[in-house]
Amino acid sequence: xxxxVSSPSGAGKTTLCDGLLKAHRDLMMSVSVTTRKPxxxxxxxxxxxxISNDEFDKMQADGELLESASVFGNQYGTPxxxxxKLLEKGKDILFDVDWQGASQLSQTCGDELCRVFILPPxxxxxxxxxxxxxxxxxxxxxxxxxxxxDEISHxxxxxxxxxxxxLDKAQEEINAILIAERAQRQRMLFLQDFVDDMLKSL
Ligand code: ADP
Ligand code: 5GP
Numbered sequence: 040x041x042x043x044v045s046s047p048s049g050a051g052k053t054t055l056c057d058g059l060l061k062a063h064r065d066l067m068m069s070v071s072v073t074t075r076k077p078x079x080x081x082x083x084x085x086x087x088x089x090i091s092n093d094e095f096d097k098m099q100a101d102g103e104l105l106e107s108a109s110v111f112g113n114q115y116g117t118p119x120x121x122x123x124k125l126l127e128k129g130k131d132i133l134f135d136v137d138w139q140g141a142s143q144l145s146q147t148c149g150d151e152l153c154r155v156f157i158l159p160p161x162x163x164x165x166x167x168x169x170x171x172x173x174x175x176x177x178x179x180x181x182x183x184x185x186x187x188x189d190e191i192s193h194x195x196x197x198x199x200x201x202x203x204x205x206l207d208k209a210q211e212e213i214n215a216i217l218i219a220e221r222a223q224r225q226r227m228l229f230l231q232d233f234v235d236d237m238l239k240s241l
Contacts, residue, residue, distance in 0.1 A: 040226055041126075041148055042066070042217060043134045043141045046157035047187035048111070049169035051203040055157060056135050058210045063217060067125050069134045072098065075113035078174040088118070106136065106143035111182055115140070126151075129228075131221070138193035145196075153220045155213060156197035160204035162187070 042059075046052040060066055072088045074095050083089050090098075095114045098104055107116035117134065125132050134144065141154055159165040165187060169180045194200055199216050203209040220226065 040131050040220060041122075041134060041144065041152045042131065042220070043136060043144055043152055043154045044157065044213075045136060045138055045141050045154070045190070045193070045197070046203075047159065047165060047190040048183040049165050049172065049187075050157045050159040051168065051206070051209065052135055052157045054206065055201075055203065055210060055213050056133055059133065059213055059217060062214050063131075065131070066217070067130045067132050069117055069122055069125075069132050071115050071117055071136070072104075073113055073115045075111075075115075080174075105147065106140045108137055108139035108143075110137050110139075111179070111186065117144075131217075138190055138196065141193075142196065150225070153199070153216070154197040155199045155201060155216060156194045157209070158191065158194065158200060158202045160202055164204075 044052045044056055056068070060068055070084065070086075070088060072090050072095060074090060074092050075087070077083065077086070077089050081087065081089075092114065095107075095116065098116065098118070099107055103119055104116035105119040105122055107114065109115075115136070117136065117140065122132060134140070136144070145152055145154070159168065166180075166184055169175065169183055170177075175183070201209050201212045201216075224230070
């Protein structure tokens with residue numbers, strides 16, 4: 040399955056995705072490419088592949104991106120090759136993308152997708168988290184706040200909504216979503232053989 044997580048910037052999706060990856064070592068993160076400059080502490084190849092505008096345009100022209108969008112004046116995209124390889128191996132993949140990316144993935148990947156939207160508990164908390172993160176200038180924080188309403192307006196397009204007030208509770212909720220989605224009958228591709236084998240021994 041493909042688990043897609045979106046939120047307005049600062050609502051806590053990176054924090055919750057990191058928690059999910061720690062709790063489920065078999066879940067793989069799709070590492071995006073971006074033309075944004077790295078923040079302090081971000082690592083090329085782990086948080087993002089930080090590339091130039093020309094490199095991004097070439098990847099797009101060569102059809103190497105599964106989806107892409109311009110967000111806060113920077114380009115972001117999901118490299119297609121790694122996703123295809125992981126799906127071939129039967130791995131579940133986690134995507135941290137904005138509403139445009141979620142919408143494009145819904146069109147191409149359909150049933151394999153589970154979409155989760157993270158809301159902050161209030162506008163005030165969102166502003167405090169964006170400033171408190173300490174990674175962006177006042178101008179960038181203001182730009183992200185001004186676009187939060189647009190991102191939030193897309194919440195009805197998602198399958199699950201989490202209000203990230205208490206972090207532990209929100210983490211439990213997203214972990215539970217992954218577990219429940221994995222137990223869906225149509226996702227358990229091995230089930231017919233498993234049941235057939237059991238029936239032989241009864
Ligand atoms: P996003 O990836 O959505 O932009 P982050 O995960 O970077 O957001 O979180 C933004 C800031 O808010 C970080 O400093 C993070 O530690 C903090 N944060 C995340 N969730 C909570 C929470 N439930 N309560 C308080 N602070 C939080
Ligand atoms: P940030 O700059 O804070 O890391 O991310 C800004 C926004 O870009 C977030 O909403 C994040 O989900 C989104 N984003 C990150 N990677 C991708 C991607 O590959 N595709 C799309 N469409 N959005 C992305």
